Amino acid sequence: MRSSLRNPYIYTLFVVPTLGLYALFFIYPMLTSVGYGFTDWNGLQDTNFIGFANFERAFADSSFWNAVRNNMIFILFSVCVQVPLIVFFAILISQVRRFQGFYKTTVFVPSILSTAVIGILWGFMYDPEVGIINQFLGLLGVETIYWLADTRWALLAVLMTNAWQWMGFYIVLVLAAILSLPKEINEAASIDGASGFQQAWHITVPLIKPIISVIVMLSIAGAMRVVDIVLVMTNGGPIGATDVMASYMVNRAIRYGDYGYGTALSIMIFAIALLLTALYQLTFGKMRERVEF
């Protein structure tokens, strides 16, 4: 066996079927889709090659850039609001002595629900008349807010729902990192008279930096490809206020039968994702050095 695995022909024999499948299901569709991006295919009739017209149209398409902007807001919200909250809650739970398992399970539950369920559930909570959120705000004297119907509030409403769904998952990740830290460090710190906040800020957070960096990366990736929650809750509306790149592309391609343009958009999305990945590697990615303790 060992000698046969050193034989390059045997190697090839094992690798070829996989490569074939990979080419058939990944490489070929990708190349065809790149090809369609340069046509005016409407999904039904013959295609005409139209050069870069689709891309020119995309660069001039304010609705698309509006969707890109919303994606960026998703990313900023994830990194600047969600991640600090995740770390905060994880440290909080790690300090709990009793029922820690209960808290862990509770925060994790939203991530196992399907997005469709969550979208509909929160749709009810945001209901302007009977929704619990407006009922509560009403007690504080706030006037009725049309969460999903108002262009000022719709995106925030979706962002909060999305955060609620995924934070638990990340909290459990960070919690695992915190709990694996040696107890002695914090004990020594408390003997030296460091307060809980000082311990968290000067000891715990620096020690879990690598996992925070991973979470930032996952959040950015998640925010880039977010689409399901948008489609369920608002379908991009009202008038594009919650449209993200993927939902705009799906609606363009399928709903309006503009497959050529839709594929061109998907190539643009790919390019933007590539750009962001490069940016991430140059900034946060460098933070991922190993912490020794």
Added chain:
Amino acid sequence: MKKQYGLLLLVLLVSLTTVLAGCGGSNAGQGSGANAGTNEAGGTEANADGQAGGEAVENAEPFTVSLRHIQIGDAKKFRKAILDDAIAKAEAEVPGLAFELDGVEDEVNRFTKLPAEMAAGNPPKIFDLFGGEGDALKYADAGRLLDLTPILEELGLADKFLNMGQFTLDGKVYGLPIGGSTEGFFYNKKLFAEYGIEVPTSLEELEQAAETLKANGVTPIAMGSQAAWVPLMLANTLIGRYAGPEAINGFRDGSAAWDSPEVVAAFAKYQEWVDNGYFTKGELGVTYDAMLNEFLAGKAGMMFDGSWRASAFTNPDLVKEITSEDVGYFAMPAVPGGKGDQTAVNGNYSNGYGFSSNLNERELAAVKAFIKHLYNDEMQVRGLLEDALLPSMKLSDPAASEIDTKLEDPVVKQIMETMNAAGEAFSHFDSVVQSDVYSETEQQIQRLIAGRATPQEVGDVLQQAQEAANAK
């Protein structure tokens, strides 16, 4: 080393047997199920037709025909029952036939699922289809739809339909409208009586009624604009009033312009009503179903909707505060300075069934049986009596008199009277203009509602889109 080979062999063996067992199992299951199916079909057929039928069935292989419909949910249960009956009759007639029903929500089917299937070339054999440029005619042009002309000749239905315009391309018919519809205001008689409002006969009275309702804390007009086609119904009718019924067809051939003062006046009126608070608050987040609920719960005085909605008022699962006795109906009143016939109403024969062009002989027989049993006097009469769906076919005298004697639903009666009183009928522009233009109208009406565009801007953008689409 040997051990590892053995393990590999074992794994291979296990997976192979699993696969084989899977195949065998499903084969056996299919076989027995199919046999049972044939026997059953044979039984009913023999009972119905005697021995000849029974013999034919014995050598008939069972087969299934996929059928996509949109009759899901409580509000559509009457229409589903009619469809089920037609299907049962067709199944009894064609040996071995079993329809495989696939119920999908209307908008999902029309705008997401069917277009994707059409693009991939694998639509269901029979499916719910809308007529017009964006749907039936586009698919027909691409060769995806079955040419029904010979079938209609064979079944003697060729000249039975009232209006096949939206399904006809180059003289060939590619779809069959299941019913007709018109759109107008439903109103809550209880609320009108409570606040002393008369049924409006002029635009001024309509606006006065809305003011009175608003002053009493009632939503004047229930409106769910989350899906843009809902407010577009009202916008469509306003265009028909201000720019005349001819304008609707005129956009496509260039004889009418979206940025003309008349069409802009229609949008301006719509915006004025939005600004005056005549519609449901937060309408951009309200669904079409929620709009009906608001009206049924007596929280709104009026609702602009299609005649098909009348069946909801007799549906015991839906009615809350009001029943069909409490609902009245009137058409959009004449507008001052409006062009053309001010009694014209919206009249549509645009929703029905289409059939895949990719059918084998037996599936074609199934399609014929389906058409025969769904498109006839009996089903048309039932459609009107049970489901408030206006007939799409010319009825025979006995059928027409059956309607006269049996029609009790006061709302449907009023709708019929309104239609009869109308001078002419205009279509929905969504069945006339190209998809590109229609998608722009969806964007623009929501922008108008949100206060992000002025009526003139809406008209200008739409006219640009129309010119671009016409030039293609």
